[in-house]
Amino acid sequence: MMTSTTAESSPTPPLLDLHALVVAVRRRRRLWCSLAVLGFLAGAAFAVLMPPAPSATTKLLVAHAEDQPNDTGTLIRTDVEVLGTTRIADRALKALKSSEKPEDFLKEYAGRGLTNNVLQIDVTGETDAQAVARAKALADAFVADHVQRMRETAKAEAKALLDQRDRMQKELAEVNDEIGGRSPDTDPANSASIESLFARRAELNSRIADFNQRAEEARVGTPRLIAGTQIVDDPRAVAHSLPKAAATNAAIGLVLGLVLGLALSAVGVVVADRPVLRREIATNLGASVIAELPHGSGRLWQRKRTRSARERLTTTLARTVRGSAEPLSLLELGSARATSVIALNLAGALAADGPLVVVDGLPGTELAKARAQAGGPNVITGAQAASLTPQDRRIGVGSVAPGTAWTDLQYLGSQTVLVVRAGHASAAWLHTVARQLADQHIPVLGVVLIDPDPRDRTDGTLWDGLHTALRGQSERLARQQNKTVQRRAERVPMWAARVPDSDQEAR
Known part of the structure; x- marks a missing residue:
């Protein structure tokens, strides 16, 4: 079906x-x-x-004729801008008898409005005394400029009011003359016009009095504003800790x-785009994560756990090598040292089963050092691997880093375990490794993840790759045994299969 x-x-x-x-x-x-x-x-x-350079600060109380309770700080901002003009800088430099340019001096001080009427001046200098002197000169220059501007403003306002008063007085004199030249008794018809002249004279008198009062207020208000503009915080050096x-x-x-x-x-x-989670690495390589090991020897309090994980991995790989007739290879990606340690541990575990050769296909010298050690495994280079026969037991160690000769990987082993460091390679390169191994018909039994994230809780097992996964090794061995028994049954001679029939005929 x-x-x-x-x-x-x-x-x-x-x-x-x-x-x-x-x-x-x-x-x-x-x-x-x-x-x-x-x-x-x-x-x-x-x-x-x-x-910081030596600096000094001072505070000024600035009075304005236009002060209002609901002012949003426009007037004090205007004062800050006036402080930053070359006129104020030039006056201060003249008071200091300095030859510095006003344009350069402007860069060494700044004003800041604290409230609607309080202005703070910050000045720098070569010494604290110079900074204090500069602050005092700037404060005096600003106060003098502000007072001068207020006086000129009040003077101009009073003059304008008095000019208006004088013009009204001339008009009043003309009205008085016109009133004096007419008599309502002799010409009753002009009584209405005379009344209008009297009303006009009363209006002019009122306006003249108003202009006099306003001019007096302008003159009287200026001293109050002048007295209100003063230094409220004497210049002092700023202490720096x-x-x-x-x-x-x-x-x-x-x-x-x-x-x-x-x-x-x-x-x-x-x-x-370098995968770190075991789920992403397994998905990109198309193989499940079978073990995880820290980078190097691990932390001091984790060495016992690391040693147990290495022993379990060695036992698993040794069982895989013993149960399969195909040679196994370990291919590293960003973890040559860890791969060398795994290969040497695996060779030590399989040494009791007979002669074993470790094929060194790594670009470095990690395994070459073990070649000279007494009692170490028999390590040969990748160029010498061609001289091995299919009956020789071997473990191949190689790399799938960029620049790998992909066609040489089949001489290291017909099946492989990838040793990958988390976050080392990009997702595109992991795809390339999986594709190249598939093109070489080298199944990936699993992935040993080096330096995993301790907080990673993702699943690194792929459930659709049991035909190549290490956990399906028992099923593959069972199928191989069934095929072997079937081949042996097919190889039984014809006469041996007919013996029971002959015995039955003899009986």
């Missing part, structure tokens, strides 16, 4: 896997921790090597370095 299966469409992967991004950034903690420490040291060094400045700059550098490191790590992870 024929059965048909319908392939289920796999879900579309997200454009950005936040879990993988967080794991990859955490694995790059050396980068962003180093940048954070570098920023911390740079901030502290900046405070020590480049201390080196430890405080170093701590502040170091903290700022630490934060900036940390942020920069995290940003670079995140961008690098997205651009490089």
